[in-house]
Each structure stands twice: as structure tokens, then as C-alpha cells.
Amino acid sequence: MIERRTVFKATLASGVAALAAACTGDVHLNGGAAAPAQPPKPVEPVAKITTEPAVGAGGVSVRDPVTVKVTAGKLTDVKVTNAEGKEVPGTFNADRTAWTSSDVLGYDRTYTYAAGATGDDNKPVQLTGTFTTLKPAQQTRISVNPSDDARVGVAMPVSVKFAADVTNKAEVEKALTLKTSKTVEGSWGWLSSRQVDFRPKEYWPAGVEITVGAHLYGIDLGGGTYAKADVTSKFTVGRNQVVKIHTPDHVMNVYRDGRQVKSYPCSNGLDSDIDRNTPNGTYIVMSKEPHAIFDNARYGYTNVDKKWACRFSNHGEYMHENQDNAAAIGKTNNSHGCVNLLEADAKDYYDSALVGDPVEITGSRLGPVVTSDVMDWLVDWSSWKSRSALKS
Template sequence: MIERRTVFKAVAAVSAAALAAACSSSSNEGTATPQGAGGDKGGAPVAPVAKITATPAAGAKDADVREPVVVKVTEGKLTEVKVTNEGGDAIKGELSADGLSWTSSEPLGYGKNYTYAAKATGTDQREAEFKGSFATISPAKQMRATLNPGDDAEVGVAMPVSVKFQGGAPKDRAAVEKALKIKTSKDVEGAWGWISPTQVDWRPKEYWPANITVEVEANLYGVHLGGGVYGKSDVTTKFKVGRNQVVKIHTPDHVMKVYRGGAESASYPCSNGLDSVTDRNTPNGTFIIMSKEPHAVFDNARYGYTNVNKKWACRFSNHGEFIHENQDNAAAIGKTNNSHGCVNLLEADAKAYFDSAMIGDPVEVTGSNLGSPTSSDVKDWFYDWSSWKSLSAAK
């Protein structure tokens, strides 16, 4: 009868910001001084035939930080290209094998000025030069995002991928989703869904296949999130989905069953939320194990208890529900539902389940009079597939 405690790396993608000066420019091309006589009889010099252009164009003020700097030449080959930042450091780049272009290979900084200088030898064997500078976009604000699960985590088959934004809500949700990528070692159907203004999750249509790897890229740096706000940095993670373990509780039965790979592996007598008081029912829905605490302290002033210590507590809802030991309630376990919403187990059973449980394991509750708690911020599995897909901003 103890529960209801409220607990609970750089680049990518698509930018919604249009690069106004993204076309090539030759307005700043230098003209090589002809060597020797040449030109018409009046002695006018003949310009080198090699033409060097660059993107962003010389003088651009709002260059996209994710688009590469590209320097090209016609009627010749590039012999030298250097793009430097405000500190005079050269940014990385590579000359193509045919000598016709040079492309930068590192992202640019926000609100920075860059200078380029290039030389080429034309088909007329004369040297052409090109110089210029440009500036990158300056965001009104930069917004940071985090990813969960973290690197090298091993999680259960119901674990969603969560992208959470810090310091505000992105206005352009479609741009965010275009910047997010999921790669799995086995094909998995899934979709993104916004479960709050600051959180977008990806969940599979069905539970993840067991024992696969998942790689996630949130390529948000340089992405216009709306209202002059841009992504602060890219974030990535790689994690593993472990064995398939599912808990099933039909509350009137007073039994918690554990399934491994689809087969029943354990059955524990339990006491669930008090049937006669709907607000104290263990709510229906598919939840996930959110955290594990060998020792937990429970408080609920509404029901008149504080600082109650219980062992082997596995949280499965931010509404306040846990699976935990309650040896003090042994007389009711397996016979009567009298808790405040938690699933009470005998100590030995609670320890056995705790040792088997993994963050992200599904907990399926049926038979209750209480619906799924919308106040929980891990509610991905409360939606049927059609409803979940409707939460996406992608068109």
C-alpha cells in the first residue's frame, strides 16, 4: 500500500534557412598581370583564361554554416586554395583529383568571417587569382538538444528514442524531424512523434526486435528551428536493444507474469491498486521500466504516509507506480488488491524480478478501471500506431 511518489556529438542535416547568396560569384576575381607583351597592338593586357568562382559568394553575409565552401575553376586547374577564419587558421578541405574544385570538410562557425584566396593555372599557362570574404549566419538564439538512450546503453524492447530540447520549444518541427536519423542493424518500422512541445520520440510500430543495435543522429547544428533559433550542436548515440522481456499484469488476477522471448519465465503473486477506489487503481496501459532503485523512499501526503522505505523498486510510470517489495503487505499479496497503485511483491520475488529487469522493458497492465495517465512523460505506448504517426510533423 505504498506508492505514488513523483520521481522521475558535430553535424547534419537540413537547414530551413535559405542561403541567399549561395550562387557562385566571380565578382572578386583577380586578374593576373600578363607576362610579356600580348594583347592588341595598343599593348592592352590579356586576362588569363582561367576563371575562379566560389560559394558562398564574396560578400555574402548569411552563409549557411553546414554548406561547404566550394571553390571552382574553368579553363584551368587550381594550384592553391586557402580558406581562413578570423584567427587566421585555415579550415580543412580537399582539392579534387582533377584540380577543378576544392571543397571544405568541416562545419563553419556561427557569426564568423572567413577569407578565401585561390590560384589557378589556365590552359594558356597564365596564373589567375581569386580573393574574397564572407560571413555566416548569426542566430538570435542557439538551442541545445539531448538524446536518450545514451551511448552504449542496453535497453528493453519498448524503449523509445527521445530528443529533448533545452531552453525552449522549436517552432519548425518538420525541420527538426528532417535532421533526425535512425539506423538499425535489422529493419524496423517506426516513426517520430511529438509528445510535448520540447520532446520528440521515435518508437517502433511493435516492440524492437531483440538483440539489435540502434544508431541515432540528431544533426541539428545549422538547422533553423524557427524564429531565428538554430541548433547548437549535433548529438549522436549508439545503443543496444537486449533480450525480449515483457511483464503482464491483469489486475483482478493478483498475479504478475514475466515473459522471455514470448514464453512465460516467472509468475509472482502480487497486490495491485485498490479496486474499489478508481484513483488508487493500477492504471491500464503499456508502460516501460523507467528506473531501478534497490532502496526507495515513498511519500504521499494525500494518503498520509512519508519516509516509507521499500526494496527492489522498479518505476514504470511518472504517475507514481512502481513494482516493489512490500513484505508488510504479505497477507494481501496474491489475494487482494489494496495498494495505492503500485504492484506489491513479496521480498524474494521482488528481488528476483529486480535482478531480471532492464530499463525499457514493457509493463502491460489490463483489467483496471483507471485509464492510462496522460501526465506521464513516457507515454509512447499509450497510442495505437495510427494515432502515434499523427504526432509527427513530417509531411
């Protein structure tokens, strides 16, 4: 009996040893093989740089600013360069989480980003890439009149002219600005597909300063045509001087601030021939010419030189010296539509006139002669406002 117990204990001990050996081996209790050890994953930087426009973007607007931003960090450097390596100027915000360009871009150009930042975890991040701007089908020039530092009369309209047709008139008009040093009611009105004017409801106040902006660079004028550049102008309206002529009276009166200051005898267009009448309407002095050459083959005269000529219509009417017609001046109307003055009077008026002074003609049988480019005061206010592409 003693010997059998000894055998049992030995067998049990042997089994325990085998179990222990199994627990230290490469076999799981469920019978599967153990997975190989994996290296630890690298920790991604927390900072992220983004751009607008995005890297790879095409047809980008040249008007919108370029922005570079970072989250969970601060920008250390930002460069946006064109194909020639010239940097686009720009500034960081106070905490250097954003950079914004401060200049417009060029048409049909490729720009390259190179930006760096340090994350809140002190890890550096970089961003590189390119984008391209829109390519116009055509570029055109724009002009603004009056020009900088001009001094003009109280009826002078502001004209923005285009070297190509504009079909996107509403968007163009939205981009036009006009600021005055005194409150003035006025409206833009399209005279043609190549000209839009601003005129006040009434004549400008004397002495008002006017600043005009045609901020049209980067705006599609229509059909893929874009302006070559923005155009601005700042000018001043002078004293209030108005010419009034009632043609049957043979007198040209000049008013300053509503008070008559001059009265010149004149001869206007021949009354008996409506085609030679001086036309009714409110016009403006368009130009001043010390000498003007007149030709009208229909009426048998060419290369006639007259002094002190102030043009007030693109139909061909002037106020000018005609000493050769002195016998009719102040007595009868016999011109071909112009206002004839004695030489001394013509010079006196010429010296006082400003481009943009109103010229009001009444009493004629001929109604207003409307030309496409200078007709701002030949329509009533309601009709003028209807010419705006933004009319309500």
C-alpha cells in the same frame, strides 16, 4: 613651237612633284587628322576562380560546404580561414579544378578566402575576400536517449529532447535519422514542442542494433533558435522480456520470447478507490532504483524507503518490495497504485529487468494515465503516426 612644249612639260612635272609631296604628308585624302597610335591591350588570363558562398556574402548557412572552383586552369592553393587564422579543412578533386570543405562552419563567424590557380595559358590568377555565417538569435542543447552503448528493453522509445521550444517541426523531423540492423516499421511522433520520439509499430526485435542521428546543427528550430551541435547515439535492444499484470489476479507474470518464465504474487492498487487503482495500459520500465523514497501526504505517509524499485510511470507507479504488506501480497489489492512484491521476488525481478521493458496492465477500473513525456505505447498505431509533423 619647240619652246612652248618645253614649258608645258615643266609645268606638268612640277604638279606631279606637288602631288607626291601631298601623299607623304599628315593629311588624309578625306581631309581628317590621323588618330594617334594606341598601345596594345594586355591579354587577360583565361583562368577564372569562383567561390560558393560568394565573396562578400552574409548570413551564410553553416551546413553547406564551401567550394572554390577554377575554369580553364588548375588550383594551386586554397585556404579558407576563420578570424583566428584556423584553416577550414578541405580537399581538391582529382584534376584540381575544385576544392570542397570537409567540416561545418561556426555560427556568426567571418571567413577569409585566399586561392591561387594557374591558367591553361600558364598565367597565374588569385582570389581573396571574405564571407560571414548566420548569427542565431538563440542556441539550444539537444539530447538523445538511449545513450551510446545502452542495452534496453524491446519497448524503449528513442527520444530527442530540446532545451527550447521547436516550432519548425517538419524541418527538424527531416533531419532525424534512425538506422536498424533489422527491418523495423516505426514512426516519429511529437509528444510536446520539446520532445519527439520514435517508436516501432510493434516491440523492437530482440538484439536489433539502432543508430540515431539528430543532424540539427545549422537548422532553424523556429524563431531563430539553432542547435548547438549535432547529437548521435548507437545502442542495442536486449532480450524480449514483458511483464503482464491482470490486476484482479494478484499475480505479476514475466514472459521471455512469449514464454512465461516467472510468476510473482503481488498486490496492486486498491480496487475500491479508482484514484488508487494501478492504471491500465502499456508502460515501460523507466528507471531502476535499489532504494526509492515514497511520499504521499494525501494518504498520510512520507519518507517511506522501499527496495528494488522499478518505475514504470511518471504518474508515480513502481514495482517494488513491500515486505510490510506481505499479508496482502497475492491475496488482495490495497496499494496506492504501485505493484507490491515480496522482497526476494522484487530483487529477483529487479536483477532481470532492463530500462525499456514493457509493462502491460489490464483489469483495472482506471484507464491509461497519459503523461506528456512517456506515453508512447498508450495510443494506437494510427494515433501515434498522426503525431508526426511529416504525416501524409
